[in-house]
Amino acid sequence: MTSTSPPSNHEASQAALRAAEARFIANNPLSKAQHDLAVGTLPGGNTRTVLHTSPFPLSMKQGRGAYVWDLDGHKYLDFVGELSAGLLGHSHPVIHKTFLSTFDTVGLSLGATTVHEHAYAALLSARFRLARVRMANTGTEANLHALAGARHFTGRRKVVVFSGGYHGAVLSFPDGKAAPNTVDRGDFVVVPRYNDLQLAREVIESVEKDLAAVLVEPMQGAGGCIPGTREFLVGVRDAAHRQGALFILDEVMTSRLAPGGLGVEMGLEPDMVTLGKYLGGGLAFGAFGGRDDVMAVYDPRVEGSLAHSGTFNNNTMAMCVGYAALSEVYKPEVNVAFNERGNRFREKLREVTKGTRLSITGRGSLLGLHFTEDGMEEITCGEDLKGKERRDLRDLFWFEMLEAGFWTTRRGYIAMILETPDEELDAFLAAVKAFLGRHRDIMLV
Ligand SMILES: Cc1ncc(COP(=O)(O)O)c(C=O)c1O
Structure with a gap:
């Protein structure tokens, strides 16, 4: 009988990432076609570098309220919130x-x-x-x-x-x-x-x-x-x-x-x-x-x-x-209540991610998601993360949150939209829990 040793954490995460990327390509043919067209005119098909993602970015067709739809017809809860400029949603x-x-x-x-x-x-x-x-x-x-x-x-x-x-x-x-x-x-x-x-x-x-x-x-x-x-x-x-x-x-x-x-x-x-x-x-x-x-x-x-x-x-x-x-x-009382919601959401996310390689920073309605080798929780500056970041896990999370219906930035930034229903915040918590459960082997510290 031959025995094979279990894959290392990095090999396993690379395999999961390759599979997720393959599903992304298969699920988004119209975004891919749009990107192939756009590169003929815009360098890299892009006019805002932060929005470029490989193998190609999703092309969004429409936004309403706190949701966006891509060219291939998928609906997402919008957690990008136009990098915080979209606080009021798409159609207030x-x-x-x-x-x-x-x-x-x-x-x-x-x-x-x-x-x-x-x-x-x-x-x-x-x-x-x-x-x-x-x-x-x-x-x-x-x-x-x-x-x-x-x-x-x-x-x-x-x-x-x-x-x-x-x-x-x-x-x-x-x-x-x-x-x-x-x-x-x-x-x-x-x-x-x-x-x-x-x-x-x-x-x-x-x-x-x-x-x-x-x-x-x-x-x-x-x-x-x-x-x-x-x-x-x-x-x-x-x-x-x-x-x-x-x-x-x-x-x-x-x-x-x-x-x-x-x-x-x-x-x-x-x-x-x-x-x-x-x-x-x-x-x-x-x-x-x-x-x-x-x-x-x-x-x-x-x-x-x-x-x-x-x-x-x-x-x-x-x-x-x-x-x-x-x-x-966005009157003062709305501002306060909204950011309190954000704080509660972050605390719940922190509970869900405790002991894993995903940690959460931010304040109020803005959140940072960090993937590190040791799941560090005290992050006081970017230098704390040097040499510890796990981009493979970050990318895997991004692909799988898209599949779960959440439009987040690949770099791990969430800007909540005012109209986001509470049920969607709960659904995101459930999606994160499911992700951590599915990838226990690579996500647990
Ligand atoms: C702190 C800060 N300052 C300035 C800017 C630049 O703003 P704009 O993109 O409107 O030029 C940004 C944009 O993300 C920002 O986050």
Whole structure:
């Protein structure tokens, strides 16, 4: 009798992954055909790198409420939530009504200042405690303008950021370095670990007199939904101030997590805040604001002030739809209840995944899913995960959650949509449990 030893954990996960990928290919012929067509025009068939997945991405045909349908007709609960910009879902009646009424009674961009931009700026100012606000088109732009403002205000150039920080398409800092397409790369100094106050202080102090600003997310979003501690964020702010630099809080992702964003919730009192995503009610949007004296660098009545241009900065549709989204739908009490739901959901997921290679981070309605060799639960920064990540398990999970009817990001990020029914959250918990049961051998630590 010949005996064969059982497959190693990695061999078994590779085999399961190959099988899952084969089923994905067989189940999605129309998405595959669409990808084959798209590569002829778009490099890699893609115009947003984050949405590329191999062997090909699913092509979505329609969204309604908290659901999306792909070209092959599969229905999914939408847990991607447009990377947090889709908070209100795909067809909220208030958004629908405001689209139509803006079109009918205001018209598209008017090439002039309007009452709508002021109304929305006043609402953002009150909600996020910003003395002055300006609008932009994306979160990336909001950060670029905030940094330009900080540089003008201080007369300095350098900016301290954190490894794993993502501040936009041309402002990202993975693995302790400015990404190759980051603008003004030489002006950024990257702290090698998020949540490490001692290290942050040393780096901030090392920049000496040319430091214009420290730019930080109160929870690293793209970096894995890793919350910053209050002690860390307050310490970073104080260190920035000791150097005469501004403390800029990037709340493009996190402003949804508390009625005034995490800056207000945690009492951080930033000099400037940047906003975006869901605050456009589903349309392209960005905004930045903060201290009166700092934002005054953008006052066109003052000689020598900075110009802040942008054809669509005050486009009527985003101003009116964003205003309706924040004033009629995502009211403070709705915000609080929604994020409490998110916290309960995360706790249940944590219980279900205890003792496995899947661990859950995040805050409120934003969740990070991490697959590591030792199932580590305390994750304070991306560097904690180095050398431990199990991409094979992450990919296997992604393929199998699609089969169970859940549209999540492959990198393991969930942004809940307001309208998501409780039964769907329970169904996801059951799907995760089933996954862990099916793959006990490779998922148990
Ligand atoms: C924290 C943070 N800042 C800035 C941005 C950039 O926003 P946008 O994609 O609208 O340019 C993002 C986008 O994911 C983000 O998460």
